[in-house]
Amino acid sequence: MIYFDASATTLQKPSAVRRAVEEALCHMSSPGRGGYPSTRRAEELLLTARTELGEMFGVSDPQRVVFTSNATHGLNIAIRTLVHDGSQVVISGYEHNAVTRTLHAFRDLDLRVADGPLFDSAAMVHRFRELIGPETDCVICTHVSNVFGFVLPVEAVAAICRERGVPLIVDASQSAGTLPVDLEDWGAAFVAMPGHKGLYGPQGTGILLCGGETAAPLLYGGTGSSSKEQDMPDILPDRLEAGTHDLPGVAGLLAGARFVRSIGTGRIREHAVVLKEQLLRALERDRRFIPYGTHDPQAQVGVLSFQAAGMDSEVLGEALAARNIALRAGFHCAPLAHRTAGTIDRGTVRFSVSAFNLGGEVAGLLSALNEIVPPLRG
Amino acid sequence: MNHYLIVYRSITQAQLAGRALDRAGIGHQIQRTPAGLTERGCSYSVRVPERYGRQALELLQGARPAFYTIFKGSGGSYAELVP
Numbered sequence: 001m002i003y004f005d006a007s008a009t010t011l012q013k014p015s016a017v018r019r020a021v022e023e024a025l026c027h028m029s030s031p032g033r034g035g036y037p038s039t040r041r042a043e044e045l046l047l048t049a050r051t052e053l054g055e056m057f058g059v060s061d062p063q064r065v066v067f068t069s070n071a072t073h074g075l076n077i078a079i080r081t082l083v084h085d086g087s088q089v090v091i092s093g094y095e096h097n098a099v100t101r102t103l104h105a106f107r108d109l110d111l112r113v114a115d116g117p118l119f120d121s122a123a124m125v126h127r128f129r130e131l132i133g134p135e136t137d138c139v140i141c142t143h144v145s146n147v148f149g150f151v152l153p154v155e156a157v158a159a160i161c162r163e164r165g166v167p168l169i170v171d172a173s174q175s176a177g178t179l180p181v182d183l184e185d186w187g188a189a190f191v192a193m194p195g196h197k198g199l200y201g202p203q204g205t206g207i208l209l210c211g212g213e214t215a216a217p218l219l220y221g222g223t224g225s226s227s228k229e230q231d232m233p234d235i236l237p238d239r240l241e242a243g244t245h246d247l248p249g250v251a252g253l254l255a256g257a258r259f260v261r262s263i264g265t266g267r268i269r270e271h272a273v274v275l276k277e278q279l280l281r282a283l284e285r286d287r288r289f290i291p292y293g294t295h296d297p298q299a300q301v302g303v304l305s306f307q308a309a310g311m312d313s314e315v316l317g318e319a320l321a322a323r324n325i326a327l328r329a330g331f332h333c334a335p336l337a338h339r340t341a342g343t344i345d346r347g348t349v350r351f352s353v354s355a356f357n358l359g360g361e362v363a364g365l366l367s368a369l370n371e372i373v374p375p376l377r378g
Numbered sequence: 379m380n381h382y383l384i385v386y387r388s389i390t391q392a393q394l395a396g397r398a399l400d401r402a403g404i405g406h407q408i409q410r411t412p413a414g415l416t417e418r419g420c421s422y423s424v425r426v427p428e429r430y431g432r433q434a435l436e437l438l439q440g441a442r443p444a445f446y447t448i449f450k451g452s453g454g455s456y457a458e459l460v461p
Binding site for chain 1: 387389390391394397408409410416417418419420442443
């Protein structure tokens with residue numbers, strides 16, 4: 001199979017991830033629940049993971065690295081901490097349903113959307129500057145659009161938020177492992193990310209980096225601490241980690257993150273951009289295709305959406321799947337992003353790469369596209 | 379053996395205190411706090427032999443995360459110290 005759906009999940013994992021998961025499954029029990037060796041091993045793993053991930057993502061206190069079951073889980077915690085009925089919230093026009101559906105559940109929100117053309121960072125900054133005001137309760141910005149690979153100007157948005165004293169939530173789902181992510185540099189209230197995409201961990205893992213806000217628990221239950229009290233502990237990570245941890249998941253996530261650190265996010269990104277450019281240039285030369293890309297390496301990562309003239313995106317995705325080529329088609333759980341970019345009517349087919357993809361696989365995709373997509377009439 | 383139990387509210391906090399003691403070369407063990415000593419329920423303690431007590435307390439007093447309380451253990455009984 002040729003797998004180009006890393007933005008959903010990286011399928012190829014480093015072998016160290018599988019070994020770490022197995023080790024945890026066989027030799028680690030519940031952390032914080034006893035004094036015996038298997039629980040101690042689990043506790044050591046958790047603290048090591050919090051410490052190393054904190055170093056990677058600009059969190060000096062390991063207690064502020066919280067494990068979640070995915071980025072959506074983390075975003076829900078962050079949003080439910082900072083947003084209430086009637087709040088004024090500013091979001092980018094490229095947010096995922098993990099943000100927009102969570103916001104939709106509140107009543108009477110004053111929701112302001114900072115929209116702007118694809119790959120135009122300056123326009124996005126301008127719009128955020130216009131919309132963030134003294135009444136703004138929270139700003140939410142994805143670091144990279146999951147549909148288009150557009151790198152949003154999070155550093156500049158963070159600077160506006162700091163200047164105006166507004167808490168910022170960053171969705172780093174598509175950037176963690178590919179771009180620098182730094183909670184403390186940004187001064188963000190929360191940064192949420194999955195473990196199973198650019199960090200090469202197992203599905204069902206995620207991380208919420210917490211700044212200074214007192215987070216509201218989403219789940220209530222046992223934490224192995226302050227157990228006589230019925231209120232959730234007011235300390236992190238316990239406040240946000242009710243119930244038994246996914247220890248094999250965290251073990252795999254740590255191994256995946258170590259893989260990323262060993263290669264370096266810069267090299268991973270360069271590799272991804274080279275493959276994206278290979279596809280983008282070929283699609284630009286062929287009038288049957290409409291690629292949504294830029295050659296500016298600062299503005300787009302290894303994610304490229306495209307359409308085929310006269311062909312439904314899902315039909316094209318299915319035809320590729322029948323040839324054992326995996327790309328995601330449709331709306332990518334991000335209708336707002338499609339609306340902002342003007343692709344809401346038809347959706348797109350999305351190509352997204354990992355560190356394991358090769359140029360030959362891009363050539364294989366191009367060959368399949370050439371066979372599937374009919375020539376233009378006239 | 380006489381020892382101190384420096385009580386933390388969570389395993390993570392106790393581990394972080396343990397790491398600080400490791401860096402200072404101060405011998406210690408992390409253990410669950412005896413149930414009879416904890417008003418709030420489950421917690422974790424850093425157990426330090428009496429001979430390292432002063433050194434450990436100097437290091438951890440005022441450090442973050444903050445400990446919850448301290449007990450001195452002797453012959454199976456504990457006395458809470460006023461920090």
